[in-house]
Amino acid sequence: MDYKKYIAQKIKVEGVSEDEVYSSIALPPNPEMGDYALPCFKFAKVLRKSPAIIAQSLAAEYPADDVIEKAEAVNGYVNFTINKLALARETIDEALSQGEKYGSSDIGGGRTVCIDYSSVNIAKPFHIGHLSTTAIGSALYKIFNFLGFKAVGINHLGDYGTQFGKLICAYKHWGNRDEVEKGGIHAINDLYVRFNSEATEEMEHEAREYFRLIESGDKEANELFDWFKELTLKYVKGIYQKLNVQFDSYAGERFYTDKMQPVIDELREKGLLKESEGAQIVDLEPYGMPPCLILRSDGASLYATRDLAAAIYRKKTYDFYKCLYVVAYQQNLHFKQVFKVLEIMGREWAKDLVHVAYGMVSLEDGAMSTRKGKVVWLEDVINRCVEKAYGIISEKNPELENKQDVAQKVGIGAVIFGALYNNKIKDIVFSYDKVLSFEGETSVYVQYTCARANSVISKGGVPASYAVGELLPQEAEVVKAIAAFPQAVQDAAEKYEPSIVARYAVDLAQKFNKFYFDCKILTAEGDKKNFRLALTSAALTALRNALTLLGIGVPEQM
């Protein structure tokens, strides 16, 4: 229930709208003061009275009931205390009855949200630089579906460009089928890296020719390309499975090859296309941006051309409500330009395109560089995390069944969580020490909390009924945190910020652990036992749902 709204409806201030009251309501700095607070300072001018006096009269006039049990004036604020007993009952009942749907909603109303994420390049293995887009996009995918939207996950494959001519050239000179079959994507990548360091002028020329052959439908060139693509997809799908990531479409750049001409024609018809230095551009000077390149001077299309075609195609195919591009902030200008071009083409839905930008990943000794071999492969990170988790499990819980399975959930969870815990715009300096740290604000902490809760419940069961008595502060904090879950999910969607859910999970886990430490559950007296079991189960539900939205598994035991 929306307590702010409930309060706002009952507050009448002359010359101030209910909405204004609603948006003024804040949270007190500590729970002893109350659960919501209305600062009265801005009303002082309208009412020509001091904030303290206004707060006093608002508090005195406020009709307390069984939802808000107290309103009191302190220092120009009106502090409201909600009835925790009612909140506890409502929250726990909701969490227990909705189970894995707790926190979901139908605010999406079935509207479609396209999410372009991960978008791997053919022939390039997954390194930690690809993790952010994958983890953030995947979490948004799950979050939007959870809120009643229809999410469409799109892997906009990087499968177009002269680099594939280079790749084929390198293969023809140095590669052979067995080696590539055996070495998979890393073998392909090695060929590409070798080309970049060893290719002669002559080979560069050959590479351009091979790319042209791919384009013109040459059989051999396309067979090779398709083979590389197949190997790449097989490889990345293995990683996606580990990371619990799904896509509805793998339509990459090449898919738009035959969809660009209509866009170019339209630009020309609308008089937006201009020649400049031999190239065809859309002038964005009036909007304070450099021009958007549409065709090179040799007539070839560019990145932006394909993105224009892709956006139009997606609108036509999915009729999206929003279309998100989960791409690093280096592309800020590119997307600003593409969105602007669509806008001046008269596509009013250009406003529904959103660049969900995130920060860069670098290594402790500087930027990653595939060529110099300064890369951290994602598989290695996953393996090391899983190994470490396995080691700890073997030490702490040697009797545990499915140790390998649990180690996967814990280790991979740590990798994903590391990419999701902070504001997405922040740059990340990758370090093994950090991902391998399983203490404090981590997914492992949350998973451990779940395992504990689960253990209590397997011993005490979930009570069929329970009575709510006077609450201790530790219990009340857990109740409030559980109740905050649906809003946290909505905030995360609104801001395209999965870290809100990640932080929520840690916050609830901290509160639960404090409750767990201070309050006996199984040996509690009288009504308390059933209540605490129910509370534990509700907290577990919220924790589990939060981790699931992030794509992180929740082991029963660990």
Place this chain on the structure above:
RNA sequence: GCACCGUUAGCUCAACUGGAUAGAGCGUUGGUCUACGGAACCAAAGGCUAGGGAUUCGAAUUCCUUACGGUGCACCA
């Protein structure tokens, strides 16, 4: 040079979008082991929110400015 982004405790980060005493984790120091799982809990120390202006009842949050760091700016994607 221009544009955008960032700067909060020793380190990594929060702060409900302008509210009360700026909070966590890691690290440090000291506690909690007859436990429903110690991958936990408690406490202490640690801050002029990069510097300077402005706006107002009130600023980490808005505006201007300086410094430092990052990114982008024409035929790569």
